[in-house]
Amino acid sequence: MIFSLNPNSGIPIYLQLMEQIRFGVETGALRPGDQLPGIRRLAESVVMNPNTVAKAYRELEHEGLVELRQGSGAFVSTKIDTGELAGRMKKAKPLVKHTVQRLLALGLTEEEVRRLVEAELRGHHAPNPPEPSK
Amino acid sequence: MNPLWTRSWLECRPRFMMSGLLTAVLALNAVVMMAEGEIAGQLDYWEAMSFILFGVLLPTSALLLAGAGINIQSNSGFTQGLHPSTSFLLSLPATRAQLLFTRAATGGILLLLWILVSFPLLLAIASFLNKPLPPEPLRLLPFLLLAALFYYSLWVLIAARFDEIWSSTIAMTIIGAIAGYSMAGGPGWFNMIAFMKGENGHHQLPQTLFCLAASILFFRLTLTILRKREF
Amino acid sequence: MTTAPAIEIHALAKHYGKVEALRGLDLRIPQGSLAGLVGLNGAGKTTTLRLLLGLARPSAGHASIFGLPCHSESDSVQIRRRTAALPEQKALFPYMTIAQVLQFTRGFYPHWRDALAQRLLDDFELDPKRKPCSLSKGQLTKLHLVLCLARGADLLLLDEPTDGLDPVATEIALQAMVSLVAESGATILLCSHRLNEIEQVADHLCFIHKGRALLDESLDDLKARARRLVLVFDHPNPAAEAALARHGRFRRDGRSVSLTLFSQNDEVEAEARSLGAVSVQSTPLNLHDLFLEMVKS
Numbered sequence: 001m002i003f004s005l006n007p008n009s010g011i012p013i014y015l016q017l018m019e020q021i022r023f024g025v026e027t028g029a030l031r032p033g034d035q036l037p038g039i040r041r042l043a044e045s046v047v048m049n050p051n052t053v054a055k056a057y058r059e060l061e062h063e064g065l066v067e068l069r070q071g072s073g074a075f076v077s078t079k080i081d082t083g084e085l086a087g088r089m090k091k092a093k094p095l096v097k098h099t100v101q102r103l104l105a106l107g108l109t110e111e112e113v114r115r116l117v118e119a120e121l122r123g124h125h126a127p128n129p130p131e132p133s134k
Numbered sequence: 135m136n137p138l139w140t141r142s143w144l145e146c147r148p149r150f151m152m153s154g155l156l157t158a159v160l161a162l163n164a165v166v167m168m169a170e171g172e173i174a175g176q177l178d179y180w181e182a183m184s185f186i187l188f189g190v191l192l193p194t195s196a197l198l199l200a201g202a203g204i205n206i207q208s209n210s211g212f213t214q215g216l217h218p219s220t221s222f223l224l225s226l227p228a229t230r231a232q233l234l235f236t237r238a239a240t241g242g243i244l245l246l247l248w249i250l251v252s253f254p255l256l257l258a259i260a261s262f263l264n265k266p267l268p269p270e271p272l273r274l275l276p277f278l279l280l281a282a283l284f285y286y287s288l289w290v291l292i293a294a295r296f297d298e299i300w301s302s303t304i305a306m307t308i309i310g311a312i313a314g315y316s317m318a319g320g321p322g323w324f325n326m327i328a329f330m331k332g333e334n335g336h337h338q339l340p341q342t343l344f345c346l347a348a349s350i351l352f353f354r355l356t357l358t359i360l361r362k363r364e365f
Numbered sequence: 366m367t368t369a370p371a372i373e374i375h376a377l378a379k380h381y382g383k384v385e386a387l388r389g390l391d392l393r394i395p396q397g398s399l400a401g402l403v404g405l406n407g408a409g410k411t412t413t414l415r416l417l418l419g420l421a422r423p424s425a426g427h428a429s430i431f432g433l434p435c436h437s438e439s440d441s442v443q444i445r446r447r448t449a450a451l452p453e454q455k456a457l458f459p460y461m462t463i464a465q466v467l468q469f470t471r472g473f474y475p476h477w478r479d480a481l482a483q484r485l486l487d488d489f490e491l492d493p494k495r496k497p498c499s500l501s502k503g504q505l506t507k508l509h510l511v512l513c514l515a516r517g518a519d520l521l522l523l524d525e526p527t528d529g530l531d532p533v534a535t536e537i538a539l540q541a542m543v544s545l546v547a548e549s550g551a552t553i554l555l556c557s558h559r560l561n562e563i564e565q566v567a568d569h570l571c572f573i574h575k576g577r578a579l580l581d582e583s584l585d586d587l588k589a590r591a592r593r594l595v596l597v598f599d600h601p602n603p604a605a606e607a608a609l610a611r612h613g614r615f616r617r618d619g620r621s622v623s624l625t626l627f628s629q630n631d632e633v634e635a636e637a638r639s640l641g642a643v644s645v646q647s648t649p650l651n652l653h654d655l656f657l658e659m660v661k662s
Contacts, residue, residue: 136472137469137470137471140472141458145458219456221420221453222452225448227443227445227474228473364420
């Protein structure tokens with residue numbers, strides 16, 4: 001799995017990593033039981049702090065998405081139902097397609113559509129990252 | 135401690151070469167002069183050579199080998215900032231005493247070597263030119279060594295306080311002053327050349343003790359300055 | 366985590382004559398962390414490093430590394446056995462070659478790692494036969510990096526370790542640092558102006574300003590609570606502005622108002638809406654923005 005992290009965006013890196021792992025599971029790039037890259041290996045290949053990688057993995061374990069097995073590393077949990085995740089995405093796709101097409105038909109540019117969606121999302125929730133587990 | 139000896143040697147090596155070169159040039163000069171015949175009659179070989187060797191070359195070689203010490207500098211003077219690699223040296227797991235000792239001892243040993251080579255060489259040239267020499271000249275060695283120790287410890291002390299340009303200037307001034315005083319035949323303790331030639335009469339013994347005590351004092355002061363110094 | 370911090374600084378003060386370089390600095394750097402030390406020029410970063418290494422003594426306060434006090438010479442030597450420092454003044458012995466400098470340094474550290482040193486020399490393309498005085502600034506920095514990273518140290522104090530490095534060399538340097546932390550649990554204190562690099566690899570941030578620590582916390586915690594709100598009002602509303610200004614740094618431009626906050630709660634957004642803001646947008650701040658905000662306020 002290829003990760004693309006932006007350290008300068010202002011969003012904590014561990015959150016970005018968690019988000020990308022979740023996205024990987026949703027799209028099927030990561031399947032239940034797949035091994036995630038080792039902390040050291042990932043830290044070296046992306047050039048990021050290993051403690052941050054560890055934190056992301058721990059948070060995902062807390063959420064139930066990931067299993068940390070002593071001595072072997074981190075694995076995508078076999079207990080999650082990817083079917084359910086994939087199903088949600090499947091239902092969402094035509095909704096999005098329909099809305100975007102209508103907005104474009106109104107004469108909006110792609111950039112304007114993008115801005116509207118982002119504004120809607122931002123206004124929808126304040127940035128409250130999950131409580132870190134102790 | 136081991137690598138400190140290596141680096142002290144590497145640092146002293148060019149300086150040792152310099153003092154050797156300087157000695158060789160002056161000795162050669164003297165040989166040519168003496169052999170020329172013109173001046174031969176006017177100057178006493180021993181007087182001239184002892185003045186040059188004891189009054190100029192010995193303290194100058196001591197200065198070259200004392201060098202910049204582990205040092206360092208002051209915020210005044212021509213060179214701002216620290217001597218290169220001082221920050222690096224001080225961040226190593228060695229005490230300041232170890233840093234000072236290895237560097238000072240290396241320079242001191244090389245100075246000793248220089249004396250043991252150049253003094254007999256001088257005597258050899260003299261006998262080659264069939265010039266008169268005082269009897270048993272090698273008995274002067276202890277005085278030479280003490281004088282060298284005196285100068286060397288003084289230059290190391292000055293180098294602990296001033297940067298190399300200033301400390302060299304101060305040192306050369308002192309060398310000149312002592313040389314001039316000795317030339318004028320001044321009596322007493324400042325006539326280092328007479329001391330080294332063993333000709334200082336009843337001053338000879340106290341001056342011996344003075345050189346020894348002063349050297350010890352200078353080294354102690356140097357250590358105190360370095361320990362208190364902030365970088 | 367209850368392991369002792371690698372570095373502990375309490376009320377540290379240092380003055381040089383009339384100049385107060387540090388005025389009561391408090392810092393705690395956890396073991397195994399990669400901490401960024403940032404601040405304006407002259408804020409006191411290099412002075413802090415000097416005091417930690419025992420190059421100078423504090424005027425007041427206390428600093429310790431691995432539980433050992435920094436101001437006593439014998440303890441300081443103990444500390445330095447396990448520490449690697451990359452100095453601000455990067456010049457090195459003009460009479461030694463790179464190979465000799467490595468050999469020299471190696472003699473002090475029993476945990477020196479030959480293979481890593483060799484690999485880094487190759488990666489940085491340093492010729493062991495050259496002398497440091499003939500190197501460019503960037504190459505000297507690279508040499509110092511090799512000397513620090515190969516030492517097998519438990520703590521690295523790096524002052525501008527990417528100074529003069531091109532992007533490729535910077536990446537190599539950062540990767541080596543990250544690798545060291547992952548592999549040996551070493552602690553790294555990274556003193557730098559390159560905020561984007563610190564943001565990339567640090568997990569702890571210390572911000573020094575005028576001799577004091579304004580920030581000393583995990584970088585994630587800091588980013589979680591720092592944000593900028595952009596509010597739009599229908600018409601200028603001085604009463605609302607006055608009320609909101611007490612939450613943080615405040616700037617108005619026409620009908621838009623920007624507010625920089627360092628707290629995590631949503632109440633400010635709710636308050637802004639109740640005061641008549643028609644649009645409330647929250648954006649996270651990156652380290653560069655944070656730095657400028659901290660300095661201005």
